[in-house]
Amino acid sequence: MAPKVNVIMLGVRDMARAKRFYAEGLGAEIEQDYPNFVSLTLGEGSSSLALYEWDAAAQDAGVSSEGSGFRGVSFHYGAGSREEVDEVISKAEAAGGSVVRKPESAQWGGYFGYFADPDGYLWKVATAS
Known part of the structure; x- marks a missing residue:
């Protein structure tokens, strides 16, 4: 079985701020909206983005919610x-x-740059050439 990524989940500290950033700021479409969980569409051919309240996400996974700094992951946006x-x-x-x-x-x-969302998640935006 080949791995397939359908949803990317981010633990967020402030749900209202994260929703504003991704929906109003970057134009993602909200599919589901609950107090501790929001699902967004990132566009055709892309995985969905789920925002989950930080402590609730850690509890769901059975791990500590403590931690900060670089998380060893970045998201990449292929620009034309x-x-x-x-x-x-x-x-x-x-x-x-x-x-x-x-x-x-x-x-x-190519041409590229990086931004961080309000919770510190890194996004690389780049052209192929």
């Missing part, structure tokens, strides 16, 4: 142009995210 990279990063910043690495030309020929 340099302008799209700039636009996505600008939208993220305007919605309450932070620019971690300003867009720049890459050694491999």
